[in-house]
Amino acid sequence: MASGTTLDPAERVDSCSRQRTVLLWLELAAFAIWQVLFVFAHPTDWSQRVMTLIWVAVMLLFIGTGGGLMMRRDLRRVMNDELAVAHRHEAQRWGFWAAMLAGAGLYGLDVFRPVSLPIALHVVLSAGLGLALIRYVWLETRAERGG
Amino acid sequence: MAGEAKLGVRLKDVRTKAGLTQAELANLARVSRKTINTVENGVFIPSTVLALRLASALGTTVEALFFLTD
Structure with missing residues (x-):
């Protein structure tokens, strides 16, 4: 963002966008x-689980609201x-569909190879x-590059 | 059965004739420049409310900005 210059609202929104x-x-x-870390070390103790939950909450908040909660109301x-x-x-x-399909897939897989609850939850959340x-990033990047 | 109609967009022509940049129109319509850009390129189909706001900002009608193609 340019310092010392006054941006008009559209430029400011562009910059924030x-x-x-x-x-x-x-x-x-x-x-x-996060995915790579999970492969090497599943969260086991409470602190790791809390960190995972915070991380999931941050992602949900971002996908749910688009972030910028501290921005001025008109800009937001x-x-x-x-x-x-x-x-x-x-x-x-x-x-939603990815999570549903992952859940259904795990439900079917469990018949042949039992899946532990933490792994199943991780797969559903990750999917x-x-x-x-990925979809959000793709759509925003495409729009940023000119539609 | 009739084929699915597509939305044609004249927004860019009308905007440039009005001597406005995308950013200026974005300010008038209270949307982001990105939104104006994607509407002009036909990537994003605006709601009726946004179409009316764009038309109002440009001093024209919705029909002058958008039309159906077969």
């Missing part, structure tokens, strides 16, 4: 790291205009949040 897209990419990277309203809300709704729809996030 670009920052949100960068943040989405960072969140996607963090999601990938424009940031969360019809296009932004449509992107979030589509991402949530993808996440839902992961696909929602």
Whole structure:
């Protein structure tokens, strides 16, 4: 953001919107790291589980609201205009179906190979949040690049 | 049965004729420039409310901005 210059509302929203897209990419990277970490060390003790829950809550909050909760109300309203809300709704729809399909898949798999509850929950959460996030990142990046 | 109609968009033409940039129209319609851009490119189909706001900001009708194609 340019310092010492006055941005008009559209430029300011543009700037915030670009920052949100960068943040989405960072969140996607963090999601990938979370998956790698889970492969090597499942969260076992309480502190690890609490950290996982906080991380899931942060992702849900971002996918649910688009972030920017501390922004000025008028800017936030424009940031969360019809296009932004449509992107979030589509991402949530993808996440819902991914979670449902992952759950159904695990239900079927359990007949042949029992799956522990923590792993099943991780798979369902990861499928839902992961696909929602990927879709959200893709839609926002496409719109950022000019539709 | 009739084929599915698609939305044609004249927003860019009307906006440039009005001498407005995407950012200026975005300010008038109280949306982001990204939204104007995606509507102009036909990527995003606006709601009736947004279509009316865009038309109002440009001093024209919704029909002048959008039309159905077969």
